[in-house]
Amino acid sequence: MVKQLLIVLIIFYTSSTSASVYKNNCLKCHQDLPVSIDKYFYRYLLKHSSQTNVKKAMKDYLLNPTKNKTIMPEAFINRFGVKNKSKLSKKQLDIALDIYWQTYKVSNKLK
């Protein structure tokens, strides 16, 4: 009984930690921007199509953001500039991007 309770607790802790990575490091900043976070997702989707390619492009940009790599229009960059390099580790980035993909992917939303 104690063992089962421990497993449930570990799972709950891990998922809450994962969710907090995305919540604290992504959503927190994007809430203050005039463009909502889902718009970025659809721009990436428009250019990179699949889950693998989208995540790869996002991770590449977040680790080393440059003007050339951005998918946002020039006017947007001119106004808000290129974002700062992410302080998250690669592992944390993967977790955050997984949550981001699962939240906004289109395949399970189409009717």
Next chain:
Amino acid sequence: MLVLKNSVIDLRQSEKKTLFGFFSLYITLCVVILIFVSFIYFKFQKDFMLGQKRITLQNYSNEFIIQLKHLHVNFDKTKLYPRDKRFNTAIYDSDKKLIFSTLKSTKTKLDNIIYTTNKKIHFIKEPESYYLGARYVIIEINEDQNWLYSMQKHIFIITASGLIFMLIIGYFLLRLFLKPMRDALHLLDRFIKDTTHELNTPISAIVANIEMIDTTNLDEKTANKIKRIDIGAKTVSNIYQDLTYLTLNNKIMSQNENINLSDILHQRIDYFTTLADVKKIKFIKDIQNDLYLTMDVKKLSKLIDNLISNAIKYNKINGSIKVSLKPNLIIIEDSGIGIKKEQIALLFDRYSRFDKTVGGFGIGLNIVSMICKEYDLKINIDSQLNIGTKVEIKW
């Protein structure tokens, strides 16, 4: 085969096999060629049909991509996938993973542009931008089955006509190939006919005159000479009769009567005794009396003569020939050189000879076979090399 139908010439089994093999190969080759041509024709017609549909599908895909773009832009407001009564669609991402589909046929080939699957036509279009992540857009419409029925009809008519044409060509080719063989066989038959015709008078004269000589009044030396002439004359007479039978076989009407088999067998053994004496061959008789068979007497004599003649010809010096007559069975068994098992099946072929050290044309057993066939007699040959040959005639 067909060309020799009305001739006295009969093709040998091996030649028939060769011709059958050639014809089978020819037909197979024709069928393969026709299937290949039909396939090419089908592919061509299918491509033509798809080419005609392609313009329509291109227009449908453009319309659908516009709707997809609209959905991508307004995805936060609506999630309703665009649908159209005229066609079904599906979208796949760049990893070829399905995003959404309304297709009836789920068997897709994303590397093709246009293809048919399960009575549907699929057209693949890659949009310039991947709206909703869609790198591949599939447009599906129903395949018009009319062209397929029309195609099947055309192919059937073309294939059937082609096959008939090829068969006619094959028939003439076969005639062409048969001609040298037929000419050679005609030549041989004509030679035999001419020879037998020329032999008739001298053989009749020799046999008649020998029969008239009273050997009891002659000295032993002259009697032996006459005996040898008698043997020679009988041998030639036997060959002459065989050849006559063979060349005139189709024209002789059988005069069937109830024959006493025991009498005929004794008579034919007596006839061959002088011939058998040369090789010191003894006849062992096991002949039951008063057994009858309805047959033409000349043909029965020919049958027995040929079997006894062979038993003498292929026997050893001091050998024996056992002649048995039982109800519905005649057995002629020799103590001769025997024949190989694989050669038994070829024994009845005309001009087949396995031992060329003894004389003959290889027509004796062919005649036996023809007579047996005419009277529905079953012939069975059992032979062991250097032990002997046993021939059974059953009815």
